[in-house]
Amino acid sequence: MANADMKDSLREKGVRLTRQRQILLELIDGSGKHLDAEELFRLAQAKDPKLNRVTVYRTLKMLKHSGLVDELDLMHYGGDQHYYETRLKQEHAHIICLRCGKVEEFFGEPLARLRKQVESHFGFEILITRTEIGGYCSHCQVLRAREMEHAAVSAELADIPAPPKSPPSRKRG
Amino acid sequence: MANADMKDSLREKGVRLTRQRQILLELIDGSGKHLDAEELFRLAQAKDPKLNRVTVYRTLKMLKHSGLVDELDLMHYGGDQHYYETRLKQEHAHIICLRCGKVEEFFGEPLARLRKQVESHFGFEILITRTEIGGYCSHCQVLRAREMEHAAVSAELADIPAPPKSPPSRKRG
DNA sequence: GTTAGTGCAAACCTTTTGCAGCTCT
DNA sequence: AGAGCTGCAAAAGGTTTGCACTAAC
Numbered sequence: 297m298a299n300a301d302m303k304d305s306l307r308e309k310g311v312r313l314t315r316q317r318q319i320l321l322e323l324i325d326g327s328g329k330h331l332d333a334e335e336l337f338r339l340a341q342a343k344d345p346k347l348n349r350v351t352v353y354r355t356l357k358m359l360k361h362s363g364l365v366d367e368l369d370l371m372h373y374g375g376d377q378h379y380y381e382t383r384l385k386q387e388h389a390h391i392i393c394l395r396c397g398k399v400e401e402f403f404g405e406p407l408a409r410l411r412k413q414v415e416s417h418f419g420f421e422i423l424i425t426r427t428e429i430g431g432y433c434s435h436c437q438v439l440r441a442r443e444m445e446h447a448a449v450s451a452e453l454a455d456i457p458a459p460p461k462s463p464p465s466r467k468r469g
Numbered sequence: 470m471a472n473a474d475m476k477d478s479l480r481e482k483g484v485r486l487t488r489q490r491q492i493l494l495e496l497i498d499g500s501g502k503h504l505d506a507e508e509l510f511r512l513a514q515a516k517d518p519k520l521n522r523v524t525v526y527r528t529l530k531m532l533k534h535s536g537l538v539d540e541l542d543l544m545h546y547g548g549d550q551h552y553y554e555t556r557l558k559q560e561h562a563h564i565i566c567l568r569c570g571k572v573e574e575f576f577g578e579p580l581a582r583l584r585k586q587v588e589s590h591f592g593f594e595i596l597i598t599r600t601e602i603g604g605y606c607s608h609c610q611v612l613r614a615r616e617m618e619h620a621a622v623s624a625e626l627a628d629i630p631a632p633p634k635s636p637p638s639r640k641r642g
Numbered sequence: 643g644t645t646a647g648t649g650c651a652a653a654c655c656t657t658t659t660g661c662a663g664c665t666c667t
Numbered sequence: 668a669g670a671g672c673t674g675c676a677a678a679a680g681g682t683t684t685g686c687a688c689t690a691a692c
Contacts, residue, residue, distance in 0.1 A: 312646060312691050333681080348649050353682060369542055371597065376549065376657075377681060389583065391593060400591055406583035410562065410600070413577050419607035420564060420573075424544065427583070427600040434592035485666050485671060506656075521674050526657060549682075550656060 298382060299325045302364050309362060319343050320355045330368060330379040330390075330399060356380055371430040373397055387411065389427035395436035402429075471555060472498045475537050482535060492516050493528045503541060503552040503563075503572060529553055544603040546570055560584070562600035568609035575602075 302321055303313060311317075323339050324331065331339070337352045359365040359380075368379040371392045387407045391400040407427065414420050432440060475494055476486060484490075496512050497504065504512070510525045532538040532553075541552040544565045560580045564573040580600065587593050605613060 310646095310692095314647065314691070316648075346649080350650080350683080351648060354647080357683095367545075369599075371599070372540075375680075389587070391587060391591060393593075394596065400593075402583075402587055402590065404583065404586050404590075406579040406586060409582070410575075410577065410579035411602075413579060414562070414564060414575055414602055417575065417577075418564060418573055419610075420566075420602070421605040421610050422602055423567065423604040425600070425602045426542075426544070427598070429584075429587055429593070429595055429598045431596040432594040437592075437594050483671095487666065487672065489673075519674080523658080523675080524673060527672085530658095548655075 302359075302382070305364060306362065311358070311362070316340075316344070316347050316351050317355055319347065320352065321359075324359075324365060324380060325382050330370065330381050332377040332379050334377065336380070366424065366426075368426065369428060370399060371428050373430070387425060389429060391429045391431075393433035393436055394430050395432055395440060398433055400433075475532075475555070478537060479535065484531070484535070489513075489517070489520050489524050490528055492520065493525065494532075497532075497538060497553060498555050503543065503554050505550040505552050507550065509553070539597065539599075541599065542601060543572060544601050546603070560598060562602060564602045564604075566606035566609050567603050568605055568613060571606055573606075 299321055302325065303318075306313060306317075319340050320336065323336055323343075327339070333349070333352050333356060336356070337347075337349045340347045340352060356365065356367075356378075360367050364383060365380045366383050368381065368390060370379050370390060371394065373392050373394060374397065386403050389402040389404075389407060391402055392398075407425070411422060411425065415422060472494055475498065476491075479486060479490075492513050493509065496509055496516075500512070506522070506525050506529060509529070510520075510522045513520045513525060529538065529540075529551075533540055537556060538553045539556050541554065541563060543552050543563060544567065546565050546567060547570065559576050562575040562577075562580060564575055565571075580598075584595055584598065588595060
């Protein structure tokens with residue numbers, strides 16, 4: 297697990313590996329998903345009921361500034377919160393289905409090309425990149441076509457994606 | 470001005486062109502910059518002191534759903550608010566200097582390539598894309614190197630960009 | 643023993659909502 | 668005339684801050 301690498305990296309920086317941080321690191325790195333602060337908080341609380349939400353935010357900020365995790369918006373599907381993932385060696389784009397919320401990752405040469413062109417064109421020193429693509433996955437395209445036959449026309453005219461049937465919504469505990 | 474096109478597009482949809490909306494459309498389309506809701510609100514208030522902040526939010530949401538404006542995050546430089554620009558025909562990336570806040574736009578073939586690959590690879594129907602690149606512009610690279618010679622070492626170790634000397638900060642009126 | 647890190651409560655910023663009244667078409 | 672919009676007040680959602688206490692090194 298890259299978990300150990302993260303810990304080494306933090307130790308080198310003189311960051312203390314508190315119990316709370318170990319729990320959070322493990323969760324961020326272990327879960328295959330893109331977690332937001334609230335979800336991470338809930339998972340962490342299961343392991344340590346005393347762990348505070350504020351600690352989650354502070355830890356995420358620290359990890360972001362340390363370059364160990366990347367912050368995503370995922371097209372604000374599901375709200376204005378941020379999502380996090382451990383920083384991979386390989387740059388990739390996030391593809392979000394605006395109907396079902398599924399997130400795919402795309403690794404491909406256009407991203408490296410883009411990076412190089414921006415560097416040479418502007419003499420820009422790139423630290424972070426974020427590419428997000430929103431639309432409908434192949435599965436939802438079919439479902440949507442089916443829905444449209446029956447659904448009210450007003451929504452289609454306004455081009456407002458049909459409200460998700462299952463996924464988001466997050467409230468304070 | 471594309472302003473007229475926007476109005477036509479809205480009229481077609483049966484959206485009422487109220488005085489408030491005309492003011493806002495003009496500002497979004499006219500200002501060369503990427504405005505956030507608060508800035509837009511301030512500018513709008515100068516033209517009509519009665520215009521409410523809520524109307525700004527409602528109008529932006531409506532324009533976004535109508536596909537007339539795009540919503541940007543600009544790497545959350547300056548806060549968690551969103552920025553807006555009238556939707557251009559040409560896809561482009563936003564390049565944000567994390568030190569001075571300057572935003573450049575990059576039009577180039579990697580973006581179209583990326584789009585095509587994602588469509589064919591996943592059978593994905595793309596509605597919106599957002600590519601943001603954060604780092605240091607050529608100008609700030611020099612300034613930063615100079616600063617580093619004198620600055621405290623702690624900040625460098627933590628890899629935290631030096632706090633901006635001039636730009637952000639936004640408070641409620 | 644220091645100093646960084648934590649928990650708690652309260653603040654903060656950005657955005658949304660409910661509702662009565664106004665205004666485009 | 669009447670649906671669609673607006674303004675106002677209030678709330679919600681997400682994140683940050685101040686401060687006294689705790690724990691990692």
